[in-house]
Amino acid sequence: MITSVLRQGLRTRGNEPAVLCHTGFQGRGCVYFDWLRLGVRDRIVDLDTRPMGEPVRVRGVGGRGEAEEVGLLAVVAASLTDLRRSLTTAVHLPPAVHLVAVVADMPGHQGPLLPAPPGINEWHGLQELRLRRTGKSGWVCELFFPGGTDTASALETVLHGTGGRRRGPRPVPLGGLHGPEGALWRSGDASASGVSATGPVPLRRVTPVVDLVVRTHDGGPPPDWEDEAVPCLDLETTAAGSWERLTRSGNGHHGSGHHTWRPGEGAPPRVREADPAELVAPIDERVINPCGFARKSGGPMGDLTVHDQHAVIRDGNKVLAVIPENGTVTDLDIGRARYLRGVRVDWSGHSGPAAAVRAVASLAAAGVPTVSGPVPAWASALGHPLADLLTAAGEEALRDPLLREEHSIRLRRAALRTHGQLTRWRSLARRAGVPLPPDPLVSVVMCTRRPEMVGFALAQIARQRHVRFEVVLTLHGFSADLPEVSSAVAEFTATGARVIVHEAPADQVFGAVLNDAVDRASGPIIAKWDDDDWYGPEHLADLMLARTYSGADLVGSSTDYVYLQELDLTAWRSYHSELPSPHVAGGTILTDRSVLEEVGGFRPLPRAIDSQLLLAVRRVGGRIYRAHGLCYMLRRVAEGHTWNEDPGYFVRKSTKQWSGWRPSALMEGVPEPLGRPGGVTEYTGGHR
Template sequence: MITTALRHTLRARGTETAVLCHAGADTRSILAELPLRPDDLLLDLDAHPLGRPLELPRAWIRDGEAEVGLVAVLAATPTDLHRALTAAVHLPRAVHVLVALAATTGQQEPPIPASPGMGQWRDLQEMRVRRANRSGWVCELFFPNGVDTAQVVDAVVHGTRGRRRGPATAPMAVLNGPEATLWRPGDTGAHGVDAAGPVPLRRVTPVGDLALRVSGDGERPGWTDPVVPVLDRATTGADSWERIASDEHTGVRAATAARTEAASVNAVAPIDETTVNPTGFTRVGNGNLADLTLHGAHAVVREGDKDLVTVAADGTVTDVDLSRLRHLRGVRVDWSGHTGPSAAVRAVASLAAGGVPLLSGGVPAWASGLGAPLTDLITGAGDEDLRDQLRREEYSVRLRRAALRTHGQRSRWRALGAEAGIPLPREPRVSVILCTRRPEMVGFALAQIARQRGVDLEVVLTLHGFPADRPEVRSAVAAFRDTGRPLVVHEADADQVFGSVLNDSVARASGDLISKWDDDDWYGPDHLADLLLARTYSGAELVGVGQDFVYLQEVDLTVWRNRRSEAATRFIAGGTILTDRVVLEEVGGFRPLPRAIDTQLLIAVIRGGGRIYRAHGLGYVLRRTGGGHTWSEDMAFFLHNHTQQWFGWRPSALMEGEPSPLGQPATEYTGEIR
């Protein structure tokens, strides 16, 4: 299908020059048999060094820019298309742009682009989006005059993620050299730069704040830009076993150790968390174990005698690769079967970021770039941890946390910026909105918030119908303030409708993000940090978790329900909502209703074209008593379709126990429950 579409476009382009680009495994073969002319260009975007302009002698020159009749970009997977987007900065303008995806996971939206919004596409003549085979896509756009090709590719890429782009990566970067796109995938703001500099100016301002040069072992030229600092990194091929073995001074083992023990985590190209992440994770009861090992000339993930995934030479694992491993119980890591140390680290970190449970013996010294958190996890797990569904998912969550926080693109570039001495924007602050009618629950709820880690937060505590000078409230508030975290206390009239109370609480918040919190549920210490991760990799307008764990207080029973997680959804638990305050503004805030407030907010987000993402629910326990909830379902609803159940309060291990209420001993409570 893709080959046919490309043949048609080549025949229809007239006498104009065509530029055909490819990225990812096996894509060159699709282009190899096409009828190209001598002045056409076949371009490997993975191999072309950033900073080197294309040579197009037959291109038109309009307003000082090269323009051709056709630019086609073929990517094997969305992960490869993100990488190609960064390289697209060198592509010429075109009147006909074709973007093709050979395979997708099915977790993303169709690649339907949205116009840039500044009038650049007002003369668009035609657009076609159609499937290619079972899981591929082809998107074509036709213009009477040339348009910025990178902008078109960017629109297609973000069409697969919905209207929201997610948090930006800072600092702004300029790149040079082969494999530079590995360091900044999916960023049209990244520019290519000459190896010696200087950084180009846009009017009077450099187009980037930090330059990164990626090269082999050859001598690098001196850096000439006095304003923009530069960092240097090696390609994954620079520490390949062949290069290490050819070292004239030492043997293979000694050279490998010398080169890798001195390397830090930040010397390894990061993971593109927008595509390589836990989305699509499935609970597996009795799946097989596969092996990350060497088969032939390539590292592969092999199940029995079948290769499920062939790992790229640079260690890249794609979103489509991860989808092919979801049925497995786990993957054993054989450290001998990789292109080189950096590639091995990237492959293992990518599998972990995708939530694939990993087992490993001792991690060799040359893989120190993996980082201590991941190393400790994969060497401390055993097969017994993967045979139980709950323990397997708990282990998967710990792996994905460690991998995304250590090797995610945003984390890596913040570390690079700090290394170069560049001031960085602060991380977003979360305003936790806690509204309660029960003074006896204030200490319990604040204790859950006080132990949140890895996040900058404030609390807006709204006392609905009672004053702040009640003894149990006063002591809990004082104990929370002793932690040093900001707390705003607001007293609302008892007869004020609940939705209006929540809006007043949001108005008193100063954070970038709003998190809704219930006063009687349990939250693990990484609850907010996990939601922030999900917000980054999902790009969703609103994130939360499901009611995976429910404690039925009437019968003293904990139920673990069979709920799908790590997926786009229409419903999450209202007490776990996390969204940007601008999203609340866009949907009109909470409706002024006494109940069903959360459901109405979710409906408004979806109606406005936004997406809701459900992360794992192991760090949250919903409490249900006999009645009085704003969400009214009887006990049978929660007992239906469960995976496991236990007598008593039995949460996931990720809850890390139950904190003591702040300012007062734990007490029984009665009263209306929202």
């Protein structure tokens, strides 16, 4: 199918040249190009070896009096990870009349290559769009623009449509790239710019097009940087840090030759040593993430090891994935390893330190339960949290589905926060002295009818970490002057957190109360909180991670844990999580304020508020994502809930049961209620 599409495109492009690009085929060339008849002006481009900062030149295109676009431009990617990386390099590709985007294979949780059109009139020149499946899980998307179109912008619309309508946060600051492997540092970002080796950075009107430049090199001394307005960082490629080169040079420490300097200071001086993690190309969290995590714990153990002089992921003698020398693990590789109970790391099976770190960190970021023996000193770029976790769990522990998932969640947290692309660029910016915008503020909206639960709920919020937050506390039908309320609010404020207290009339309908609370919030992100449930200290942080990697409009947790207060029983239900789903726990909803505005806010109803919001998001074409539920426990009592199910419902649906209050280890216990040192002695239930 792929070769047939390309052959047809070559026949219909007329006399105009063609550019055929491939990525992700690990230096073997692209088999789909083998039987094509090419003209003298046609070009085949390996995007994996194409350095940033060097435009792709095509004879007869782009010069004075010449055509501005090629007749056919194809980008054939082995996986979606590779296509996203190629988007960064695509800024150097010429415009095209006929654009073909191909992903040869994709895991089941990914959508088709269906473009999401850009703004008004930007695609008025589109004449035809074709979308076809190739094989069992590959896709071919063709776009026809008789007047030509910008290749990078059109590819970005294809990737945007595949990942959901919400683009999600982009790395900051604006990045410029030069050199080999440059695209590894800014995967999937069409706003990245290729720059020359010495600068200066091009201007858009009167401002530089980027705020920070990263130059990659293979170990040789880079030329002097000549731009006084934009700082530059020099970083070695993974090839420069290969064991072969390190051994040949007699230097056993990866990371030498990494410099940073501010312009206008003459020759670049050495500054403080960077965090070793900063020297490793980051992970593209939009494709390497826990989406598609499998809870089954009965599979075999796999190995990340060496086979036939290549790093591989292997199940016994079966090779599931071959890892390239730069350590890139693709979404396709992760999909093939999902059935494994876990993966053992053999530290001898890699081309070099940076490649090994990237491969191991990618498995961890995807939530693949990964274990190893002692981590060698040369892998310090993993970071202490991730290195410690690799040795903390044994293979036998992974047979327990709960222990396995807890280990997976800890791994993904450490890897994404250390090696994700968003984290890496913020770290590089701080090192170069580039100012950064603050992390987004999460406004936690909580409405309660029970003054006795205010201290309990605020204590849950107060211990949230790795996220900026404020609280909008709505007292539904009672005053903030009550002693238990005022003391809890005072103690919460003493922690340094901000709280806005709002008193709502007792007869105001619940949905309207929530809308008033959102109106008082100042953050761009709204998180709903229930006053009687339990939340782990990284509940909000995990949802913010899911918001980033899922591209969803609304995220929430699954209701895995339920405490049945009448029976003094904890029930665990093995729900599928880390997947798009129409249902999430109402007390865990997190969404952008703009999404609430789009759907008209909460419906002014006394009950079923959460389910109505989820339905409204789906009706406007939004995407809902269900993250793991091990940092949330629902509390059920005899009455007072709008979800009217008897305790037997939860018992029948449970996978495991324990007497008493038995949360996941990720809950890290429960804090004492603020303002109530003696704890909560009464509980009456309430609206949800």
